Amino acid sequence: MEHLTFSFPSEPFTGDAAAPVMAGVVGSGNLEVLVERGEPGAVKVEVATSAKGFGATWEAVLSDLAAQFAVGGLHFSINDHAATPAVVALRLRQALELFVK
């Protein structure tokens, strides 16, 4: 298991301030994402991955998302179940389409 930590600039999140933004298993379960409110400013992401050596790929996937969606001030915890970057990007987009403007 490899643990990666990232931080990216992003527009501030403007959704409902109450409770966790979203939690639990996204979609049919091959990628788990927990999203909570964190420190104001950048978006922080922690990834637990079983595939070693894909830090640069994760960084590319997540920085694109941080640029595309207003997620500043949120804290993501991701358990990737060895999903491919295609699945990761799709799952996160699916979740964000539903929760973030």
Next chain:
Amino acid sequence: MKPIWNHRQTNKEQRLERAAALGGRRRKIVAPDQVTALLEAVIEPGDRLCLEGDNQKQADFLAAELTQVDPERVHDLHIVQSCLTLPEHLDLFELGIARRVDFAYSGPQAARLSRLIEKEQIEIGGIHTYLELYGRYFLDLTPRVALVVAEAADADGNLYTGANTEDTPVIVEATAFGQGIVVAQVNRIVEKLPRVDIPGDWVDFVVQSPKPFYQQALFTRDPAQISETMILMAMMAIKGIYAEYGVKTLNHGVGFNTAAVELILPTYGESLGLKGKICTHFALNPHPTMIPAIEEGWVETIQAFGGEIGMEAYVAARPDVFPIGVGGSLRSNRAFVQTAGHYACDLFIGASLQVDPQANSSTAIFGRVAGFGGAPNFGCDARGRRHVSPGWLKAGREADDGRLPGRMPRGRKLVVQMMETFREGLQPVFVEALDAWKFMEAGAFELPPVMIYGDDVSHIVTEEGIANLLLCRTPQEREQAVRGVAGYTPVGLGRDRRMVENLRDRGVIRRPHDLGIRVSEATRDLLAAQDVRDLVRWSGGLYNPPAQFRNW
């Protein structure tokens, strides 16, 4: 001296005489325990021999018997057959019975074939597509002896190939009229056949094999294994390609990506109002995942290369859709349907293991020599095509616009490569250089074994979007269009972001959002069947899946 014009006839007579000597008289039916002796009698050293190995069915009994012949008597055979599937097909080379091979596909034996080439135990003549090999059966690779397989025979040697005809007609016609010898293994010998698929005059010997011939369910895909990424790509293909070009005639490559397209026609396709406007005529094996679309009235006809295990009763009960012969079973024919796939289809869609920035794609991975099969016959622009259709003309206009003034207008086939940017094991599909080059550098091939040439590809679909290569005007644009949908692979990360955004503005690259597709809509709820059991239900109980697909 008078010239002699019938060497081959005379030689065939001699072979038949040697065979007759075994049993004391001429007759077509041979006992199974006589087959090795028969093969030794009718085969001569150096013969070109076709041991029917198709994509699906295998002349497995005759293959096993051929490995039992005395290599002192039968040797240096030149094997000409479409598929190297069974271990026996390669045993012949290790046993010194065969020396050279011309073939089309060797998927199941790819690793072993690669080792035999390295050890120089096999000479490769050429690796073909199916149509090329069949063409050569009639010109310079006519078999002297063909060992074929059918469902049943009668005493006159008439053959019934049942629901799985595949290559048998093309092999037997080339061999019989070249004055070669045809030996058929059959599951049963009967008084009266349901229908005659191969006339008995073309068949010299028939043997009832101890076991029914081997056949694989190659085209069955369990809907339970279809992912949301595949569904997203299927939505983009339907909305962004099938609908826009009005694709009615098409071929789907085998795989989960195209199974996803098949399974969302009655749901997503229906919601777009596309029924009757797309996907009406297929060159396709009887894919079980087509059942919901057929049942919902999407499909007018499906012409099949071969049969599919478990689909026999369903197919027989839908004679408006499938070609059905007297006796009620499917008539498939690989040669004719490959021709349809090449000339009569507006679109081919398939996947590949590797794609380079010029859109060349290959399934050749180092250490495996898998051949081509039929994909290149579909996955290329049919330059000999002359009949028009709206989609073919539109593709041609897109490819031509803005090029040399006065250029002769022509249509274009839609050749679509659709796959996720990474495959299992996090292997990138998009690579800077295909492994195919390494085969050439190692001396195994005179050209890199490319499945689909980049200049034939019209569209690439990945989870990131669609690249329309027809609209690219320079080699640089084409390369950036490929990189622009290559996701987070090194090829994708190597994109020129400004140029990719420019291509997106021009509609060369389209993201799901640009197509009006929300990725959150790409869920498994869109699949008309969630699993194999649902397919059985859709078929009204007529589909009878093989045991390995029954998990309930």
